[in-house]
Amino acid sequence: MISSITILGGRGRTGEPEGVDRIELRMGDVVSVVGPTGSGKTTLINDLELFANANTPSRRRVLIDGEPAPAHFRDDPARNPIALITQHTTFLSDLPVRQFIETHLRIRGTQKARAAEVLARTMDFANQLTGEPIDPNNRMTELSGGQTRALLIADATLVCDTPIVLLDEVENAGINRTRALELLREHRKIFLFVTHDPRIALLSDYRIVMKGGAITQLVHTDEAERRCAGVVTRLDDALARLRDKIRRGERVLGTELEAWA
């Protein structure tokens, strides 16, 4: 069982060494990657997913339990300890959802006897995050952006069921983030969120700050920040309720907005 991943710093876009030369992610850590658009956040998690070994443009190295990743991590999906939810929310395959998940369960090495149960739990997980439920007979290409994202999060958590989950801007697809975070926390894994969402960032143990393709610093969430996480959550929930009201075609009253916040 994997207990840690180490990122050994490489270089930024200008060739300068990164500001942080070693990061150790331990089982149970919830970490955010923050920084302006184009600062290299997605590249960082792609490096993790590729088990970079000074062979990507960043020259970073990724160690699993202190060692370079063995080749079978990438050659055999059933043994790959990382699940990545990319920003790509369009599916290209027109398989029905059920068949897609069943195929993925098979190659991720799920026993046949458990497959039906995991499929059902995956659909249930995904449908708790979406507005309109996903029908397992829908074709993948018919799903909306939010449905696709919800299905990918459920797939990463339950089908891949890996110790390490990388999530690239999950907040962008109109899914229920509160529920997503609650459901994810039921699983003890290393979660790495690339995010612009203050709520996700403040609920993390620490955040990796990026600029110009390089990691510049680590910011650990302190007591004061933990305290304001409550306010941020309230504000965020107020906005979510507002959004839902508008979706349902209801009118917004200024007074209730103040009460929520």
Next chain:
Amino acid sequence: MRLSIYAGPATTGKTSVIRHVLRKVKDAGGHPAFLKIDVQFAEEDVEIAREFDVPTRKVYSGELCPDHCSVMVLGDAIDWARKTGADTLFVETAGLCLRCSPYVNGGLGVVVLEATSGINLPLKVGPMLSLADVAVVTKIDRVSQAEREVFRARIQDVAPSVRIREVNALHGIGIDPLFDQTMAVAEVPFDASGRPQGLMLRGNPPVGTCTICVGKKEIGWQSHFGVVRSLENQVFYRGE
């Protein structure tokens, strides 16, 4: 001479993959050469010669099937490569009709497929995939990990013994194992007169000359003889 033959549908990134492997061969002190076989237009030979300063050539198949053309010229090409002092020949084929495969015994056969091409592609490319040694999957950064893994499973279903290499051909990520396989392939043997010896196509070519091939253009099977088929008489082709 180590031989690597690349096939795969158009625009999947065959040249990009070759470029990365070729660079590694050169960096390792090897002497690569490159041959491009295409139907009517190609400039990969010029680009690769400019970028790497290695011997390159191209041949246009024109009215010939490009894989047929490859069978015709491959012996000469190996001879040419050897005379230039090369020790590793990369052949990039046009990869068009999905019924043939250009791989030969005694060389590495590589098919380049793109992850974005849809989940059924592995079922459609026939011997181009099933007779390859390695299936390189490109454009992996364009699809979700889940979909990439399902694509991989589809390849394995069709061709269980083919090694799958997922690469980002833009940055050359994941190329190393392909380089190792390129270098590990057995050398092509030469006979006393210096010609490559005993090279055979791996797959069976499709049924040969038909009336359409020789220029008879009338529509409808009634106008043809030899290889004919009516709509109601479907012969199912299973691939190799």
